[in-house]
Amino acid sequence: THVIIKRSAPFYKGDRYRPDMLDMLELFPNLRILIVYRDPRAATYSCQRRGFALNLRNMAVICEEQLTFLSAQLETIDPALYKVVQYEKWMQHGAAVTGEIAEFAGIPKQTLVAAVQGSRLDGSKNNQWRVGLSDEDAHFLDEFFSQQRRRRWAFLEKACE
Numbered sequence: 001t002h003v004i005i006k007r008s009a010p011f012y013k014g015d016r017y018r019p020d021m022l023d024m025l026e027l028f029p030n031l032r033i034l035i036v037y038r039d040p041r042a043a044t045y046s047c048q049r050r051g052f053a054l055n056l057r058n059m060a061v062i063c064e065e066q067l068t069f070l071s072a073q074l075e076t077i078d079p080a081l082y083k084v085v086q087y088e089k090w091m092q093h094g095a096a097v098t099g100e101i102a103e104f105a106g107i108p109k110q111t112l113v114a115a116v117q118g119s120r121l122d123g124s125k126n127n128q129w130r131v132g133l134s135d136e137d138a139h140f141l142d143e144f145f146s147q148q149r150r151r152r153w154a155f156l157e158k159a160c161e
Helices: 021-027 040-049 056-075 087-092 094-105 109-118 128-132 135-144 147-160
Strands: 033-037 082-086
Touching: 021 056, 033 087, 033 094, 040 056, 040 128, 040 135, 056 135, 056 147, 082 087, 082 094, 087 094, 094 109, 128 135
Parallel strands: 033 082
Antiparallel strands: none
């Protein structure tokens, strides 16, 4: 069996009842965890555009906190138990990345690749945040999610390489 828990914004309602990775590892001893990691600027824009936060800065701070928490959890888990996939790479190289995911999860590769190909992954929206925001707001996200700040999630960034 496979358990899928989608952990994306908004993070408010129901958070008290959502398990974290350590909870899941206790429940399922043969667990494999797939982390799909999106460029935080794109994730912030996507959440802000949907009205999940008061303003762009507020959403950037929420995104930062979530990524810091995620990175901290991964640091405590055996790397053999999880795989990190960069969302943008998955959208650009759907079949190849899906094949890697299938192998990691022990799912028949052709079955999963066929399912994903049927969903028409679209990499054209990966930089939509640059077009959808004003120049000032796009610059703010570039500055906020600077290389220095992103080093807090070096564990995630390294896993995506």
